[in-house]
Amino acid sequence: MVVDEWARVVRHRSVAAGIYSISLEVPVIAAEAWPGQFVQLRLSDGIEPLLRMPLSIADARPDVGEIELLYECVGPKTEALSEIRIDTRLACLGPLGHGFTWPDSAHPSILVGGGIGLPPLLFLGRRLRAAGYAAVLLTGARTGEKHLPVAWLNPAASRVMQSTDDGTLGHAGLVTGLLDAELDDVAYPMVYSCGPRGMMAAVARNCRVRGIPCQVSLEEYMACGIGICAGCTVPVHRSDAGTHSAYGRYERVCVAGPVFDATIIDWDG
Amino acid sequence: MVVDEWARVVRHRSVAAGIYSISLEVPVIAAEAWPGQFVQLRLSDGIEPLLRMPLSIADARPDVGEIELLYECVGPKTEALSEIRIDTRLACLGPLGHGFTWPDSAHPSILVGGGIGLPPLLFLGRRLRAAGYAAVLLTGARTGEKHLPVAWLNPAASRVMQSTDDGTLGHAGLVTGLLDAELDDVAYPMVYSCGPRGMMAAVARNCRVRGIPCQVSLEEYMACGIGICAGCTVPVHRSDAGTHSAYGRYERVCVAGPVFDATIIDWDG
Amino acid sequence: MADLSVNLAGCRLANPVLLASGTCNYGEELAELTDLSGLGGVITKTITPSPRAGNPAPRIVETPAGLLNAIGLQNPGIDAFIAHRWPFLQKLNTRIVVNIAADTVEEFARMAVRLDRLQGIAALEINISCPNLKQGGMAFGVDPASAAAVVRAVKQATELPVIVKLTPNVTDITQVATAVEAAGADAVSLINTLVGMAVDVNLRRPVLGNITGGLSGPAIKPVALAMVWKVHRAVRLPVLGIGGIRTGRDALEFIIAGATAVQVGTATFTDPNAGIAIVRELHQYCVDQGISRLSDLTGSLAT
Amino acid sequence: MADLSVNLAGCRLANPVLLASGTCNYGEELAELTDLSGLGGVITKTITPSPRAGNPAPRIVETPAGLLNAIGLQNPGIDAFIAHRWPFLQKLNTRIVVNIAADTVEEFARMAVRLDRLQGIAALEINISCPNLKQGGMAFGVDPASAAAVVRAVKQATELPVIVKLTPNVTDITQVATAVEAAGADAVSLINTLVGMAVDVNLRRPVLGNITGGLSGPAIKPVALAMVWKVHRAVRLPVLGIGGIRTGRDALEFIIAGATAVQVGTATFTDPNAGIAIVRELHQYCVDQGISRLSDLTGSLAT
């Protein structure tokens, strides 16, 4: 069930360079949320910004009725969010979209996050571990100070490996390099990924070559987040959204995704 | 000299129903301000609101570098201002426009304010009294709870008389009734007025009939406040703005006023 | 209790608030989030004779108080619409307007014939104003004669009331409005989006995949209002006002300027409940102002 | 140090940022608040053959991200302009463009003859796009043939470069642009304001005394950008981009889409220093991106 909940800001802090964690009291959404789903936050009753902002759910705690979001300041909406104080109320629509799936047979899992693509994987890792499964988390960032502190990563993974493009932290190079090495070593039955499009395309290619199923969480510019504007489409080879799908070559990320089987996506389209 | 000063909010409080006092640290403006002048406050760096908001200077204290503004919440801009916290910074352009004048011979003065037209008269009264002149203040409001506390009025007048349309405070009826009675009693050489247009028109008419000079402070919707948009014009019989004035039948309130000799204004235009 | 109902070309709406085409898809997604039966009606996303894939991404971007879109009429086509969308729509307890577009006059007529056979459509809305197509689309809407030809053909093909959706991207919208009135249209709706563009200054590329798009949202409200006012004075047809309506007061501006009903578009993206909230605000305004019939306000502008 | 200078129809501007007509009056008020010599130029408020009183109040109202105005070309007329305004403008250390409007082709030409005699005007800007006049004004600007007639007459009357200011309230702005190019225009500037309206729902009256007005500000930026891009591709003339420019990035959007220079209007009302701030941001962008000549960016949009 999707609800537009009147969220209260419970905590709000900087966790890495330009990256913030915000916790919202939203009991209904917290109870319903599934890894890979997102919320649409309303930052203003007025016209600036006009649209809501989609953010992935980075953790949900039904016990306290809270969700956590992690975001990076990249423009007007994220800047506006970063100025919101504790106890402020804002409308939060969710949980939205289709999340990750983990068949009983698909373990241990490997989670590959790039940049601010990490949040949905953290939620996924926590739920996998809570269900008793092992999960390895590979995370890449441009530079060390963009990496989340391990306190944010550890609960989500039995093992964490980090990379940076500039070599200031962990493996020097792309996170796809880490993945390659891991896949050479271990026969993972499933790969989960979220990050920049180019990174996910590389992960998807690697998995296809190796014959490993791969789920990716996509981001596209969204107006509605609920499937009514057709603004957030990605090119697909085929649609899994059922025979009634109107969306032919283009599938809506917000309702058919944001998590897709990587082979569905037309990465060159 | 007009400056765009980076104001700091020093105090901000409710003083009557829906009416607030805000004090800004703006040393240059505080030093230069003259009764009847106004400032243009910038409420956002963005697009909501797009324009600045004009507010009359209700008091200026060069000693501490502060000005006080008094405003009533009537729409989006005033609502936005009412939410601004102490220590916030906002751009403040001023002092703008031409203020009141008081020839040595024109005393004692009588000041007639209606509704939120009071602020410039409070500043005028304080300066008159500081210069050693007597000033009587008549103020009218719709209802008692819209009247400023006397603590705000007393420094501005040797004597204060209040009226309300609904009779809940002071004289029951229009402030123009109070004025009429006063003018019958005392031979005031000058009347100063600010308030709703209809009230000022009545004051102006009364003064013309009695042959008393009258200065009015007008308000018109303003975009720039500095004379470049020609948006804030009022119809005039003749212009005092000099022979170069381009403004024929219409004069710009922001630069030719906001204070005008009441006989210049075409009240029926 | 004020009476909010309106008569739109012989069809009674419970209230004057409809969801605009392309901003509520075919109703299914919103049905779970808002009470569609509380609205005057729902207008389907444009359907075309054949399925359309739409334009490449990015398709949308926010601009100051506005939204630029270049969806490109992605839709399943009339066959899939009738087979898979209509059964759901038909069961909704609100008026359903079906919005159609085609590349030729004949195709418009053929679609009308097929829709005429469905039970329960309240009206057709003819989209001759989409700015995001290479051909067809707006081409009909900018030329009074072509617009009239479409209307005549559709009117011959169906008994349903025909609403013609006009584009603002013209020198004089009243010319198109009077032409479609003469051709038999039952109502006009305006405005569709204004042609607009955004540039990514870092990449030095258009933000939208389609280069240009259509501008909607509060930014365009003043333009829409001026056109509604002009068209209301130029024709005797009921006018549906569209453009940047977000609140009851926005809707009232249109109604006072001459709109019989209004459509809410972009606002639903930010608040799925926007239409319902507007209905509530309209009711409150009538109560506050002692107005017993909202429809008395249409065109009440004192000038 | 990046080179921000641009060549506008043979006239060199230190940078591509000018203040738009009607938003800086005749320079005097702003001279005390900002450094006009840091700008590419200043464009006067439109002057007409005779003084004009303008429209009754209210003349302006804020709309979402926009400003509606109906000033009605209030101005002192060409005689008073030459006698009282020009001496001040002439002394400013920046390019001065004089903007003119008239009711007939002949009057346009007569004004051009008189201005041709003044020393130091950089160019004339022909305003055939004011939406706030009952006659004249926009009527020339919506018709390619009339627009061309004005341009031919003005070009015969003066040696000064002639910039033609176009209205967006047309079906196809490129038709007017190509017509004025053929008639000898040296540059085109666009856009003037979009016709718009606002309604006071309490009084049920138009907010503006003139009923309709012209919409400016950030709200119209996408519309202006699309038109600049189209006109840049349709003509070989330099294009001056106008509409909602508030920041250096806004200006860059126009330049990349095809503008040789830009004009800043409404933004100056909120920040008298907006033009200068934009010049500074343009410079910073060039430095950051390693661009040595800003003018290389004109029309660099990759599509």
Ligand SMILES: Cc1cc2nc3c(=O)[nH]c(=O)nc-3n(C[C@H](O)[C@H](O)[C@H](O)COP(=O)(O)OP(=O)(O)OC[C@H]3O[C@@H](n4cnc5c(N)ncnc54)[C@H](O)[C@@H]3O)c2cc1C
């Ligand atoms: C399903 C989904 C989940 C997301 N989860 C997260 C998250 O957990 N943490 C996080 O930091 N960000 C997340 N994002 C991206 C986030 O929504 C954008 O960064 C934000 O909207 C940017 O807004 P802005 O005004 O700050 O910047 P803008 O100036 O709007 O944009 C800055 C950059 O971000 C891109 N962008 C803008 N809006 C979107 C959007 N709606 N979707 C994708 N890209 C966009 C722009 O193209 C531009 O390159 C998610 C996006 C989607 C669609």
Ligand SMILES: Cc1cc2nc3c(=O)[nH]c(=O)nc-3n(C[C@H](O)[C@H](O)[C@H](O)COP(=O)(O)OP(=O)(O)OC[C@H]3O[C@@H](n4cnc5c(N)ncnc54)[C@H](O)[C@@H]3O)c2cc1C
């Ligand atoms: C020179 C001058 C001095 C002023 N001094 C004061 C003051 O000291 N205290 C105070 O409370 N108000 C003062 N005002 C009025 C104040 O600027 C407006 O109340 C304010 O701009 C309204 O903005 P809003 O968005 O809150 O309401 P809106 O929704 O914009 O307007 C609410 C009502 O106020 C009117 N209004 C809006 N803007 C203006 C404007 N710029 N000028 C005049 N009327 C307007 C509208 O027509 C409407 O009736 C002054 C105005 C001027 C021109």
Ligand SMILES: Cc1cc2nc3c(=O)[nH]c(=O)nc-3n(C[C@H](O)[C@H](O)[C@H](O)COP(=O)(O)O)c2cc1C
């Ligand atoms: C994303 C999007 C898609 C749209 N699709 C259609 C469409 O398919 N058919 C149509 O007639 N209008 C379409 N429109 C136009 C709207 O129906 C409406 O005319 C316009 O958006 C102005 O109203 P608004 O400002 O309330 O959004 C679309 C608008 C948007 C924003």
Ligand SMILES: Cc1cc2nc3c(=O)[nH]c(=O)nc-3n(C[C@H](O)[C@H](O)[C@H](O)COP(=O)(O)O)c2cc1C
């Ligand atoms: C208050 C006001 C007055 C204007 N007066 C004129 C004018 O006299 N002549 C003219 O050619 N354009 C005039 N314009 C139009 C502007 O020059 C400009 O084309 C338009 O405002 C769009 O730019 P902007 O969005 O940056 O304001 C005026 C605009 C405004 C807002």
Ligand code: FES
């Ligand atoms: S964001 Fe509107 S359909 Fe996905």
Ligand code: FES
């Ligand atoms: S407010 Fe612009 S001229 Fe007065």
